[in-house]
Amino acid sequence: MLLLDIKNLTIELETPDGLIRAVDRVSLSLKEGETRGLVGESGSGKSLIAKAIVGVLNRRWRIHADRFSWLGQDLLRLSSEQRRKIIGRDIAMIYQEPSRSLDPTAAIADQLEEAIPSELLEGSWWQRPFLRRKRAIALLHKVGIRDHKAILQSYPFQLSEGLCQKVMIAMAIAKNPKLLIADEPTTALESTTQAQLFRLLASFNQLRGMSVLLISHELESVARYTQNLSVLYCGQLVESGETSNILSQPFHPYTDALVKSVPEFQPELAPKAPLYALPGSIPTLQHLPIGCRLGPRCPNARKECVKTPLQERLQNHFYSCHFPLQYKAEK
Structure with a gap:
């Protein structure tokens, strides 16, 4: 089933x-x-894009799309109250800086416990405080925190970034969302903690069937x-498509540059050899190039x-380039 369907955002x-x-006419979809x-x-x-999905952009931003639907409902056509109700029930988001996303004046x-919906608690009203605490402890255990007593009594400034991120994940999954958006969830974390968090998100997908939109600059x-x-x-x-296909046969010069910049994807690279990099840097919003925005940096630019290139499709592989790298082979 198609959960999220965005066209020309x-x-x-x-x-x-x-x-x-x-953001210029971006299409994105997510299945269950x-x-x-x-x-x-x-x-x-x-x-x-992530903030547009959960509806937290301020009024300075204008959002347009040919289609912006969640489970068949066009979110842009709903009232703000209806949209908040749907997003609050089905979508959760983990932000980049967990310590700044938590309330510094409140204990964990x-x-x-505030993030746990009342409808998920089974029992009489007088049992709610006990049931909330019990579920909060279970959520901490699910995200790999065993010493729940110390964490529950702590304030965000007393915890490391890694622990704050795990608490944010616990709060995000408290309502059993259909979609979890992780926006740079491992920024400024140690490599071992990064691996733990990625495995944790993967386990939610495999064990719970939760859809995950993982946002990062680390390919x-x-x-x-x-x-x-x-x-x-x-x-x-x-470019978009199956991960394995994009890594093995990228069509766009920018995707190709990303793949070549990762040593793990270049087993034949000689030791201490320089990694491939496109010339220049990403332009500022005030000085965006016309047409294909990679043009000034692209080695194949004409x-x-x-x-602006139209989106082309080769089976389930989509790309937007006038002169794709596999142009001669596929056309």
């Missing part, structure tokens, strides 16, 4: 100089039980734990690239 920012198109990765450099619009026990980690992959560059969706 455009997100624009109102500025004194006019509208800036931060699917894990999808959303990768790209910092500033490519990944977090904007109060925050975690290596995302590729290991996702079935499908979408690649963003500067607000444009450049005059046709001043026009």
Whole structure:
């Protein structure tokens, strides 16, 4: 079953100089039980898309889409109250900086128990406090925290970033969401803690059938734990499809550059040899190129690239490029 279906999503920012198109006609879909990765450099619009899905962008942002549906309901056509009810019930999100997302004035026990919906508690009203605490302890155990007494009595500033992130995950899964959005969940964490969190998210997908949208700039980690992959560059969706197909045969020059920049995907690379990198850097929102936004950095750019490429499809592999890398072989 198709949970999330977004077509031609455009997100624009109102500025004194006019509208800036931060996200340009991006399409994204998620099936029930699917894990999808959303990768790209910092500033490519990944977090904007996630915040647009859960409806937390402020009024300065304008959102347009040909289709923006959740389980067949167009979220953009619903009232804010109806949309909050659906998102609050079915979608949960983990933000980048967990310690800043938690209330510094409240103990972890109060925050975690508040995240547990009353309808999931079976028992009389006078049993609710006991049942909430019991469920809060169970949630901490599920995310790998054994010393629940110390954690429940602590405040966010007393915990490490890794523990705060696990608490955020426990709060996110407290309502048994159909979709869990993890926005850069391992930022500033140690490598061992990163691996634990990725395995934890994978276990929710495998054991609970929970769909996961994993957002990160680390292609290596995302590729290991996702079935499908979408690649963003500067607000444009450049390629999407099955993760294994994209890694083995990327069609877009930017995706190819991402794959070549990861040593794990380059087994034939000589020791101490320099990794492949595109020239230049991602442009700012105020100076976005016309047409294909990779054009000024692309080694295959031609005059046709001043026009925005249409999305092409080869079986379940989508790409947006006038001159894809497999152009001669596939056309």
